Amino acid sequence: MPLTLYFHPLSSYCQKVLIALYENDTPFERRVVNLRDPADAAAFKKVWPCGQFPVLQDGDRAVPESTVIIDYLDQHFPGKSRFIPADAEQGRQVRAKDRFFDLQLHTHMQKVVGDRLRPQDRRDPHGVEQARAKIDVALGMIDTEMAGRSWAAGDHFSLADCAAAPPLFYIDKLFPLADRHKNAAAYLNRMLQRPSYARAIEEAKPYFSMLPI
Ligand SMILES: N[C@@H](CCC(=O)N[C@@H](CS)C(=O)NCC(=O)O)C(=O)O
Numbered sequence: 001m002p003l004t005l006y007f008h009p010l011s012s013y014c015q016k017v018l019i020a021l022y023e024n025d026t027p028f029e030r031r032v033v034n035l036r037d038p039a040d041a042a043a044f045k046k047v048w049p050c051g052q053f054p055v056l057q058d059g060d061r062a063v064p065e066s067t068v069i070i071d072y073l074d075q076h077f078p079g080k081s082r083f084i085p086a087d088a089e090q091g092r093q094v095r096a097k098d099r100f101f102d103l104q105l106h107t108h109m110q111k112v113v114g115d116r117l118r119p120q121d122r123r124d125p126h127g128v129e130q131a132r133a134k135i136d137v138a139l140g141m142i143d144t145e146m147a148g149r150s151w152a153a154g155d156h157f158s159l160a161d162c163a164a165a166p167p168l169f170y171i172d173k174l175f176p177l178a179d180r181h182k183n184a185a186a187y188l189n190r191m192l193q194r195p196s197y198a199r200a201i202e203e204a205k206p207y208f209s210m211l212p213i
Pocket residue numbers: 011012013014035051052053054064065066067
């Protein structure tokens with residue numbers, strides 16, 4: 001039975017998983033979820049009651065969480081790109097980077113974008129200001145690190161790059177990276193040259209008008 005990905009092309013966490021799938025040309029069926037459609041959202045919640053995508057379905061097993069999905073793909077559907085090094089120490093470094101990009105960058109990007117989608121009287125300017133400050137700290141760290149490396153966790157493409165590119169892309173749309181974070185901007189450009197990520201972005205483009213940025 002083929003894999004099925006529940007996702008939306010515009011979703012940054014879904015792009016994280018699409019990069020991994022496209023890296024290895026892993027076959028899968030696409031199930032685009034429209035959370036704004038109550039019937040579609042309810043159908044998706046039967047698969048994953050938390051209602052967040054991406055979710056990968058493999059037979060009767062539903063695998064939520066982008067990091068776990070990529071780990072699952074690496075274990076069960078390995079291809080030419082390996083996402084988590086077998087070496088324990090290198091693997092730990094890649095996982096640590098993945099956590100960094102999700103928790104110190106992606107979460108805060110979502111806060112800024114999510115706030116713009118709220119009605120004017122339900123916005124949270126203080127929370128957005130805090131998120132922007134945290135994004136700035138993370139970008140400074142990324143910029144310093146990327147001065148000396150090609151990929152997010154070192155010399156090899158990995159899970160960390162799948163995690164890094166989508167939030168950097170949307171942050172670049174909000175606050176252009178090239179102004180203050182040239183190494184981060186160059187890294188994002190490298191990612192955009194990579195066919196797997198270029199494809200994910202091409203597929204998201206028809207939906208860009210839905211973005212509040
Ligand atoms: N920790 C989750 C985060 C997934 C996530 O935040 N997905 C967003 C889209 S990018 C979502 O489903 N938002 C809808 C919601 O939270 O109701 C992962 O890594 O997969």
